[in-house]
Amino acid sequence: EIVLTQSPATLSLSPGERATLSCRASQSVSSSLAWYQQKPGQAPRLLIYDASNRATGIPARFSGSGSGTDFTLTISSLESEDFAVYYCQQRSNWLSLTFGQGTRLEIK
Amino acid sequence: QLQLVESGGGVVQPGRSLRLSCAASGLTFSKSGMHWVRQAPGKGLEWVTFISYDGSSQSYTDSVKGRFTISRDNSKNTLFLQMNSLTAEDTAIYYCARDRGTKYFDNWGQGTLVTVSS
Numbered sequence: 001e002i003v004l005t006q007s008p009a010t011l012s013l014s015p016g017e018r019a020t021l022s023c024r025a026s027q028s029v030s031s032s033l034a035w036y037q038q039k040p041g042q043a044p045r046l047l048i049y050d051a052s053n054r055a056t057g058i059p060a061r062f063s064g065s066g067s068g069t070d071f072t073l074t075i076s077s078l079e080s081e082d083f084a085v086y087y088c089q090q091r092s093n094w095l096s097l098t099f100g101q102g103t104r105l106e107i108k
Numbered sequence: 109q110l111q112l113v114e115s116g117g118g119v120v121q122p123g124r125s126l127r128l129s130c131a132a133s134g135l136t137f138s139k140s141g142m143h144w145v146r147q148a149p150g151k152g153l154e155w156v157t158f159i160s161y162d163g164s165s166q167s168y169t170d171s172v173k174g175r176f177t178i179s180r181d182n183s184k185n186t187l188f189l190q191m192n193s194l195t196a197e198d199t200a201i202y203y204c205a206r207d208r209g210t211k212y213f214d215n216w217g218q219g220t221l222v223t224v225s226s
Binding site: 032034036038043044045046049055087089091094095096097098099100101102 | 216
């Protein structure tokens with residue numbers, strides 16, 4: 001099983017600031033990584049797929065980068081609606097899809 | 109408008125069974141791979157199982173192999189999850205999610221809560 005480790009567990013920032021979230025894989029997943037956003041009481045929403053491609057309707061302030069084992073989700077300038085929990089997910093081993101444990105982005 | 113609606117959750121005793129359903133609309137269901145993903149209370153996301161667009165291929169996470177069965181009825185645009193021998197560790201919100209052949213979860217339902225408790 002490919003283990004995804006996200007850091008930090010919690011990130012405290014203010015609106016307008018830049019957010020950088022990390023996801024590290026226990027073995028190479030090439031570019032087969034996605035990012036999701038989940039707000040309280042809601043289902044997750046796909047933000048980024050194949051490491052750097054924004055999903056339909058996702059604002060340009062969200063960007064993804066990385067390949068192999070190290071990935072980053074960047075939110076260039078935080079808006080109030082961006083405070084949520086973010087998960088990474090790999091599809092490199094499609095018989096055993098896995099998520100990271102999540103990063104909580106909270107208002108400072 | 110694409111919609112996935114789960115049903116069938118509830119409170120069930122340990123060792124008993126439950127069957128979840130996911131009704132799909134607004135998409136070509138018969139061309140979509142489908143998954144179940146669960147989330148224990150206050151915890152992260154866990155992929156549970158996948159079924160290919162035609163039902164010919166399935167995969168499961170190790171903790172549910174031999175206990176859970178995923179299936180689909182393309183004539184009724186409905187996905188199912190048969191859960192047997194339930195334990196407290198299966199307590200979670202269960203989401204169905206669509207896969208457009210990428211093994212990413214493009215669209216999600218609102219989830220249905222399964223509570224395993226005596």
